Amino acid sequence: MPIIQANNVSIRYITGDFKDIGLKEYILRHIKGQYQVKEFWATRGITFSLERGDMLGIIGSNGAGKSTLLKAISGIMVPTKGEIQVHGSVAALLELTSGFDNDLTVKENTYLRGALMGYTRKFMDDKYDEIIAFAELKDFQDRLFKQLSSGMKSRLAFSIACLVRPDILILDEVLAVGDGAFRKKSGEKMQEILKSGVTGLLVSHSIDQVTELCNKILWLDKGKQIRFGDDVHGICSEYQEHLGFKRAKKRVLRINRF
Amino acid sequence: MQGKLIKRFNQQRFMFEELVKRDFKKKYKRTVLGMGWSILSPLLHLLVMKVVFTQYFGRDMPHYTTYLFAGNIVFSYFRETTTGSMTALTSNAKIFTKINVPKYLFLFSKNVSSLINFAITFMVFLLFTALDGVPFTPKFILLIYPIFCLILFNLGIGLVLSALNVFFRDTHYLYDIFVLLLMYMSAIFYRVDALSPTVQRFFLLNPVYCVIQYVRLIVLEGAIPSPAYHLLLLGYAMASLLIGGLIYKKKNHEFLYYV
Numbered sequence: 001m002p003i004i005q006a007n008n009v010s011i012r013y014i015t016g017d018f019k020d021i022g023l024k025e026y027i028l029r030h031i032k033g034q035y036q037v038k039e040f041w042a043t044r045g046i047t048f049s050l051e052r053g054d055m056l057g058i059i060g061s062n063g064a065g066k067s068t069l070l071k072a073i074s075g076i077m078v079p080t081k082g083e084i085q086v087h088g089s090v091a092a093l094l095e096l097t098s099g100f101d102n103d104l105t106v107k108e109n110t111y112l113r114g115a116l117m118g119y120t121r122k123f124m125d126d127k128y129d130e131i132i133a134f135a136e137l138k139d140f141q142d143r144l145f146k147q148l149s150s151g152m153k154s155r156l157a158f159s160i161a162c163l164v165r166p167d168i169l170i171l172d173e174v175l176a177v178g179d180g181a182f183r184k185k186s187g188e189k190m191q192e193i194l195k196s197g198v199t200g201l202l203v204s205h206s207i208d209q210v211t212e213l214c215n216k217i218l219w220l221d222k223g224k225q226i227r228f229g230d231d232v233h234g235i236c237s238e239y240q241e242h243l244g245f246k247r248a249k250k251r252v253l254r255i256n257r258f
Numbered sequence: 259m260q261g262k263l264i265k266r267f268n269q270q271r272f273m274f275e276e277l278v279k280r281d282f283k284k285k286y287k288r289t290v291l292g293m294g295w296s297i298l299s300p301l302l303h304l305l306v307m308k309v310v311f312t313q314y315f316g317r318d319m320p321h322y323t324t325y326l327f328a329g330n331i332v333f334s335y336f337r338e339t340t341t342g343s344m345t346a347l348t349s350n351a352k353i354f355t356k357i358n359v360p361k362y363l364f365l366f367s368k369n370v371s372s373l374i375n376f377a378i379t380f381m382v383f384l385l386f387t388a389l390d391g392v393p394f395t396p397k398f399i400l401l402i403y404p405i406f407c408l409i410l411f412n413l414g415i416g417l418v419l420s421a422l423n424v425f426f427r428d429t430h431y432l433y434d435i436f437v438l439l440l441m442y443m444s445a446i447f448y449r450v451d452a453l454s455p456t457v458q459r460f461f462l463l464n465p466v467y468c469v470i471q472y473v474r475l476i477v478l479e480g481a482i483p484s485p486a487y488h489l490l491l492l493g494y495a496m497a498s499l500l501i502g503g504l505i506y507k508k509k510n511h512e513f514l515y516y517v
């Protein structure tokens with residue numbers, strides 16, 4: 001039985017200038033007939049399935065719908081059409097440092113984040129020292145979060161997230177954070193998790209990383225599924241050719257202009 | 259299946275506790291008076307009202323202070339909880355757009371700190387009634403019922419308002435005006451006895467007034483309201499929870515487009 005099964009998944013965003021308007025404005029625009037909502041399909045008809053232990057690399061240029069797809073799998077969004085079946089616990093590491101509270105201390109934030117990620121208090125009590133040690137923030141435990149440097153913030157976020165032992169791990173470009181030594185340490189830690197038999201989905205712009213870690217590839221372009229399969233090298237080189245082609249086309253255009 | 263449910267419950271309880279802690283710390287962190295202010299503020303409010311209104315409404319009424327105070331604390335609790343609830347979703351948008359969490363927990367945690375506030379002012383209220391010479395009776399225990407109904411009612415209204423605030427950012431202003439209107443219609447500083455019975459019946463459409471009236475009946479007159487009155491309170495609470503719950507259920511995955 002596949003651990004993740006996505007059937008013909010399409011996700012529609014609604015866009016337009018309806019955000020941040022008030023009720024008064026909303027009613028007025030309806031009266032004037034100026035209320036407009038545009039639709040935007042972030043992903044269209046994505047179909048794939050993953051078995052336990054699979055590592056899926058999702059590639060594609062900006063705006064291809066990669067992050068949207070990850071949000072749908074983690075349950076933050078629901079597909080507008082199609083369905084996603086997920087069997088197992090999911091941990092999604094998306095934009096790690098957002099959502100911390102500036103006015104709480106490091107320790108309070110650690111517990112809060114742990115709780116939100118679905119850990120139990122007992123688990124956090126057991127792991128707290130380990131997290132702080134890994135993040136190298138032992139002397140900063142009672143500092144307010146806003147007093148940390150941005151490097152420290154991402155170190156803390158990464159360390160909390162790294163404790164996860166989920167069935168499914170979702171990574172949006174967070175394979176390593178911080179500077180020099182910590183970058184190496186966090187990269188190794190992530191490798192260790194990925195190799196522990198977890199089913200993973202990884203969005204990355206680094207083709208080297210994808211070919212090294214993944215055994216399946218999903219290539220998206222402007223929301224559409226171009227390729228899905230286990231021919232990692234084949235799809236990646238096709239993708240690179242496509243990128244190269246785009247670049248070459250631009251160059252030709254530029255030359256023509258002169 | 260059962261094990262799964264227990265695990266989920268434990269996770270959510272931990273989440274809830276941590277959110278309550280956060281809201282509490284943020285609320286009182288940088289205030290010298292801290293929780294002291296939550297006691298002082300309604301007292302000052304009461305003082306102002308007493309000075310202003312005693313001449314007009316309280317001259318031939320025994321225990322006017324208690325009458326005023328009862329209306330005041332109930333209404334303040336309603337106002338503070340619902341206004342506070344309004345930002346439950348918008349202020350936590352950064353969390354629920356990145357982590358899959360049950361969104362109603364943000365609202366529930368906000369309600370806890372205002373409930374604790376209310377509990378404190380309620381103690382002060384009881385103290386004042388004693389000072390005012392109102393005799394304590396065993397019937398006072400029944401006050402739990404209207405308060406319980408009000409908590410549920412506030413939760414429901416909070417669900418509605420927090421959802422509305424996601425879609426319409428001026429909810430706050432409109433609601434402020436609404437609350438002001440509601441306050442004048444809740445008979446906080448005047449009596450309804452002088453009004454015609456038909457008008458008096460209209461007051462029953464106001465759930466907050468119903469709670470206030472229940473408290474006054476018990477405290478000032480030592481009378482227990484009718485069973486129908488009890489049902490009315492429960493009905494308001496359930497209706498508000500139901501509407502709020504339905505909105506959350508229906509819009510749960512749409513909030514994220516608007517924040």
